[in-house]
Amino acid sequence: MSAEVARVRAQVAALHGELVRYGLVAWTAGNVSARVPGRDLMVIKPSGVSYDDLRPDNMIVCDLDGVVVDGDLSPSSDTAAHAYVYRAMSEVGGVVHTHSGYATAWAARGEAIPCHLTAQADEFGGEIPVGPFALIGGDDIGKGIVATLSGHRSPAVLMRNHGVFTIGRDARAAVKAAVMCEDVARTAHLTRALGEPAPMARADIDALYDRYQNVYGQPGTSRPNP
Numbered sequence: 001m002s003a004e005v006a007r008v009r010a011q012v013a014a015l016h017g018e019l020v021r022y023g024l025v026a027w028t029a030g031n032v033s034a035r036v037p038g039r040d041l042m043v044i045k046p047s048g049v050s051y052d053d054l055r056p057d058n059m060i061v062c063d064l065d066g067v068v069v070d071g072d073l074s075p076s077s078d079t080a081a082h083a084y085v086y087r088a089m090s091e092v093g094g095v096v097h098t099h100s101g102y103a104t105a106w107a108a109r110g111e112a113i114p115c116h117l118t119a120q121a122d123e124f125g126g127e128i129p130v131g132p133f134a135l136i137g138g139d140d141i142g143k144g145i146v147a148t149l150s151g152h153r154s155p156a157v158l159m160r161n162h163g164v165f166t167i168g169r170d171a172r173a174a175v176k177a178a179v180m181c182e183d184v185a186r187t188a189h190l191t192r193a194l195g196e197p198a199p200m201a202r203a204d205i206d207a208l209y210d211r212y213q214n215v216y217g218q219p220g221t222s223r224p225n226p
């Protein structure tokens with residue numbers, strides 16, 4: 001395996017720690033994957049292994065059909081969904097899946113998160129959409145993610161009755177989108193509990209999104225979304 005595969009193995013193993021740090025996962029239910037740049041390969045976590053035990057050497061390398069190329073354990077049960085996204089969306093370099101509580105509560109009700117916050121306008125450019133209900137195993141989850149996010153500003157989709165999938169130009173960006181999705185969902189939930197949110201003008205959402213995606217951050221660093 002090349003140095004690039006080794007680098008992606010280390011990155012994917014480490015990023016799972018962020019899911020734990022931000023409280024997005026329970027037990028082993030959540031996963032990060034990354035495309036190996038320039039290769040038709042992805043790296044994903046093994047199925048059912050504690051986050052404490054994830055290391056670069058027990059990550060699983062698969063081809064973009066989800067077939068294991070290198071690794072001793074079975075890959076995540078969500079591998080088919082991740083692989084479908086990489087096949088369909090060439091600009092995506094990272095995929096994350098969680099059942100984070102507030103965002104998944106919106107998914108359970110099948111309701112998109114409307115944009116009433118500047119932070120949501122920045123990262124998501126509007127509402128966070130709902131994707132279709134789909135059973136795990138085949139391509140249905142991947143198809144639902146791609147159908148919902150293609151041409152959409154949001155890097156996150158709330159898969160109905162299931163949970164969150166996010167995409168990014170790399171795995172770190174997809175993890176960030178998962179963290180921000182849960183943060184926005186929590187605030188949106190609290191807002192609903194308190195009453196009716198104040199509306200935001202579409203032009204203001206557009207201006208915030210444009211500034212954050214194109215100007216925010218340090219010069220020369222890569223931008224948030226693919």
Ligand SMILES: [Zn+2]
Pocket residue numbers: 097098099162163
């Ligand atoms: Zn799931």
